[in-house]
Amino acid sequence: MHEIVEKEKLNEEMTSLEVEAPLVAEKIKPGQFIVIRMHEKGERIPLTFYKKDMKKGTVTMIYQKIGKSTCQLDTYEEGDQLQDVVGPMGKPAEIKKYGTVVCIGGGVGTPEVFPVAKALEEAGNEVIIISGFRNKDLVICDSEIEESTCADSFYLCTDDGSCGREGFTSDLLEELIEEGKNIDLVHAVGPPIMMKVIADITERHDIPTKVSLNSIMLDATGMCGSCRVEVGGEMKLACVDGPEFDAHEVNFEEFMQRITMFEKQEEKAMKRWKEEHEGCCE
Amino acid sequence: MNPKRVKVPERSPEERIDDFGEVPLGYSPDQAVEEAKRCLQCKKSPCISGCPVDIDIPKFVNEIAERDFKDALETLKEVNCIPAITGRVCPQEEQCEAVCVMDKAGDPINIGKLERFVADYARENDLEEPPEVEEVKEEKVAIIGSGPSGVTCAAMLAQDGYQVTMFEALHEPGGVLKYGIPEFRLPNEIIDHELEYLEQLGVDMKMNRIVGQNVDLDELEEKFDAIYVATGAGAPRFLGLEGEDLKGVYSANEFLTRINLMKAYKFPEYDTPITHMKKVGVIGAGNVAMDAARSALRMGAESHIVYRRTTEWSPARNEEIEHAKEEGVTFDTLCNPKRFIGDEEGWVKEMEIYECELEEPEEDGRPSPKVLEDTEHKKEFDTVVIAVGQTPNKVFYENAEGVDVKHWGGIIIDEETRMSTREGVFAGGDAVSGAATVILAMGDGRKAALNIMEYLA
Ligand SMILES: Cc1cc2nc3c(=O)[nH]c(=O)nc-3n(C[C@H](O)[C@H](O)[C@H](O)COP(=O)(O)OP(=O)(O)OC[C@H]3O[C@@H](n4cnc5c(N)ncnc54)[C@H](O)[C@@H]3O)c2cc1C
Numbered sequence: 001m002h003e004i005v006e007k008e009k010l011n012e013e014m015t016s017l018e019v020e021a022p023l024v025a026e027k028i029k030p031g032q033f034i035v036i037r038m039h040e041k042g043e044r045i046p047l048t049f050y051k052k053d054m055k056k057g058t059v060t061m062i063y064q065k066i067g068k069s070t071c072q073l074d075t076y077e078e079g080d081q082l083q084d085v086v087g088p089m090g091k092p093a094e095i096k097k098y099g100t101v102v103c104i105g106g107g108v109g110t111p112e113v114f115p116v117a118k119a120l121e122e123a124g125n126e127v128i129i130i131s132g133f134r135n136k137d138l139v140i141c142d143s144e145i146e147e148s149t150c151a152d153s154f155y156l157c158t159d160d161g162s163c164g165r166e167g168f169t170s171d172l173l174e175e176l177i178e179e180g181k182n183i184d185l186v187h188a189v190g191p192p193i194m195m196k197v198i199a200d201i202t203e204r205h206d207i208p209t210k211v212s213l214n215s216i217m218l219d220a221t222g223m224c225g226s227c228r229v230e231v232g233g234e235m236k237l238a239c240v241d242g243p244e245f246d247a248h249e250v251n252f253e254e255f256m257q258r259i260t261m262f263e264k265q266e267e268k269a270m271k272r273w274k275e276e277h278e279g280c281c282e
Numbered sequence: 283m284n285p286k287r288v289k290v291p292e293r294s295p296e297e298r299i300d301d302f303g304e305v306p307l308g309y310s311p312d313q314a315v316e317e318a319k320r321c322l323q324c325k326k327s328p329c330i331s332g333c334p335v336d337i338d339i340p341k342f343v344n345e346i347a348e349r350d351f352k353d354a355l356e357t358l359k360e361v362n363c364i365p366a367i368t369g370r371v372c373p374q375e376e377q378c379e380a381v382c383v384m385d386k387a388g389d390p391i392n393i394g395k396l397e398r399f400v401a402d403y404a405r406e407n408d409l410e411e412p413p414e415v416e417e418v419k420e421e422k423v424a425i426i427g428s429g430p431s432g433v434t435c436a437a438m439l440a441q442d443g444y445q446v447t448m449f450e451a452l453h454e455p456g457g458v459l460k461y462g463i464p465e466f467r468l469p470n471e472i473i474d475h476e477l478e479y480l481e482q483l484g485v486d487m488k489m490n491r492i493v494g495q496n497v498d499l500d501e502l503e504e505k506f507d508a509i510y511v512a513t514g515a516g517a518p519r520f521l522g523l524e525g526e527d528l529k530g531v532y533s534a535n536e537f538l539t540r541i542n543l544m545k546a547y548k549f550p551e552y553d554t555p556i557t558h559m560k561k562v563g564v565i566g567a568g569n570v571a572m573d574a575a576r577s578a579l580r581m582g583a584e585s586h587i588v589y590r591r592t593t594e595w596s597p598a599r600n601e602e603i604e605h606a607k608e609e610g611v612t613f614d615t616l617c618n619p620k621r622f623i624g625d626e627e628g629w630v631k632e633m634e635i636y637e638c639e640l641e642e643p644e645e646d647g648r649p650s651p652k653v654l655e656d657t658e659h660k661k662e663f664d665t666v667v668i669a670v671g672q673t674p675n676k677v678f679y680e681n682a683e684g685v686d687v688k689h690w691g692g693i694i695i696d697e698e699t700r701m702s703t704r705e706g707v708f709a710g711g712d713a714v715s716g717a718a719t720v721i722l723a724m725g726d727g728r729k730a731a732l733n734i735m736e737y738l739a
Pocket residue numbers: 033043044045046047048049061062063064065066067068069070071108112213214215216217218243259260263266267270
């Protein structure tokens with residue numbers, strides 16, 4: 001059992017959750033993820049590692065409420081226990097000196113890319129962070145990024161322009177490229193469509209690019225093949241071979257199709273959850 | 283003497299395909315005694331040589347005939363710590379029962395069901411003695427993987443007083459017994475009971491520890507005097523065919539894990555989903571394929587086995603094939619998939635299939651199927667399950683320096699010492715042999731335990 005040490009609602013959709021998991025905290029690195037299972041009947045939910053506190057033996061994740069499990073997770077309070085917190089999972093991000101790196105986070109991808117950006121900065125890279133959200137109410141981590149030394153420049157954008165620049169993260173990236181900024185690596189984490197668009201842009205400009213794929217996972221131990229993605233013409237398992245892959249090798253079309261596989265069941269579970277928990281997760 | 287077996291009561295096919303409850307109900311004490319009395323108590327007891335762990339079959343069968351059920355249990359447990367499980371899942375017709383003398387006179391003795399009876403009777407009537415543990419020893423042993431191989435090794439070492447810690451990647455122990463084999467063949471309650479025994483022995487069971495991922499072998503080496511690797515053959519094998527990544531195409535591991543371990547058949551009470559299915563094609567014809575096909579039936583679908591040979595060459599246990607047929611699984615034999623065809627949204631809708639014919643069998647092998655050109659035809663399926671075997675999971679061996687593996691990932695061991703190429707690291711079960719059987723994995727666990735004792739002595 002793993003106690004929730006701190007829970008902070010960041011906005012209507014996103015919450016930061018700090019849980020006790022000393023073994024995970026001891027080892028986890030940027031780019032890796034954690035699997036949690038709330039209770040005996042729960043599914044195994046992959047969530048990216050955001051922060052850790054070695055002294056307290058805790059890890060922090062930021063989740064977005066989008067379905068039954070994340071809505072139920074949102075009903076857990078400080079002091080409550082999670083059945084399982086497993087990690088680190090997946091391979092750590094490849095941290096080395098590249099030169100100039102643009103780290104792009106879309107929505108809940110921003111906290112996911114933040115630890116990678118920090119590590120890249122520590123490795124001596126010039127780090128540019130681009131972070132995008134649908135609107136100003138959903139903006140998270142901005143003050144944290146600003147306060148941290150990890151970004152040499154930080155660009156914030158919203159789809160509707162209600163905060164920061166108006167537009168998508170990919171628009172900002174294109175501007176940077178057009179301005180003639182020399183970029184050695186792009187590291188993007190966010191909605192699949194965002195990652196695909198970015199991959200298309202950087203492929204045209206020949207900029208090496210990494211993405212972190214959130215395929216549907218079951219065990220996350222390499223045993224089931226649920227998370228399989230085609231990378232460079234080969235079948236890879238996102239849970240153990242990834243989640244980070246060369247964006248230009250990923251078959252996005254297939255990836256984007258596969259992540260919708262359980263849509264009908266997800267809707268059903270959500271409907272049932274709402275019926276049983278009125279007022280929750282509107 | 284009755285040349286025929288005492289029939290094992292079973293639930294009717296109509297009743298059982300509506301749930302995941304067990305199919306054969308097992309012998310009553312009287313039925314077991316009657317069946318046991320058919321045994322000829324052969325002097326040479328060929329049956330023993332058919333059992334990979336050399337159970338003294340005539341002895342335990344005779345003890346049943348004499349109604350000494352407790353003694354029978356002790357006889358079994360001397361070499362087999364999980365008789366309730368092996369009695370249910372061993373391929374008896376290829377092992378102990380294949381060489382039973384009574385086969386020639388009628389039916390072989392139903393050794394498997396007798397074994398199961400003893401274990402079930404003992405459990406239900408509290409005949410089991412709490413385990414006796416030798417004086418606690420200094421030495422510590424780590425077991426990686428909680429399938430039958432790891433469990434057997436752990437139990438033997440713990441009985442002998444070693445301090446045993448078990449590391450399991452998933453949140454529940456049991457290996458394939460839990461996540462793969464469905465409850466209608468092996469109820470979880472039975473596995474849990476056998477695992478309780480480990481707890482009574484003081485084995486420290488650590489779940490959610492994936493060696494090579496969140497625990498390092500080096501780290502274990504520092505803390506333990508010997509290590510037994512029983513990580514199984516859990517990685518799915520795919521066919522490499524066009525359309526394999528379509529939605530609705532599962533590996534057998536995924537399909538069965540969703541249904542068994544994660545209880546997707548109780549979705550949405552349980553969170554893990556499985557897609558709705560109308561017509562399922564399971565590729566392969568081993569035990570895994572039968573389990574998938576029969577699970578599909580229970581999910582309310584029409585279920586087909588698509589197999590490139592004929593049923594007589596199926597590697598599955600006879601009982602499973604019979605049960606599958608009774609329940610209404612259709613066998614599309616001499617059929618080999620060419621590709622899977624999807625609709626515009628990426629859902630599988632058809633399987634294109636070649637017809638096959640069997641070539642002359644090679645020496646004591648199975649005949650190889652030959653694909654017949656220009657016989658392609660399409661069959662509708664909205665779900666496909668690929669059940670063509672598993673390989674060892676690389677997460678362990680890719681991060682285990684000094685542990686050499688074969689090209690397909692099987693850990694290389696010294697047959698004599700059971701040690702891998704790394705000092706103090708032993709291995710066995712499916713991780714060494716590739717996908718095999720419960721009893722062989724168990725036998726490996728036994729051998730490893732004996733060798734570890736010698737190594738630590
Ligand atoms: C490596 C990895 C890291 C992730 N990190 C984060 C994170 O830091 N923060 C965050 O909010 N989300 C993260 N996710 C996504 C998160 O796991 C899903 O949002 C969550 O499982 C949804 O469950 P649900 O029941 O609330 O929603 P559902 O209604 O069940 O699903 C909504 C959508 O979530 C995705 N999803 C559903 N089940 C799974 C599953 N078992 N595995 C992966 N995706 C699934 C699908 O795209 C689905 O359409 C990550 C996913 C992966 C694979």
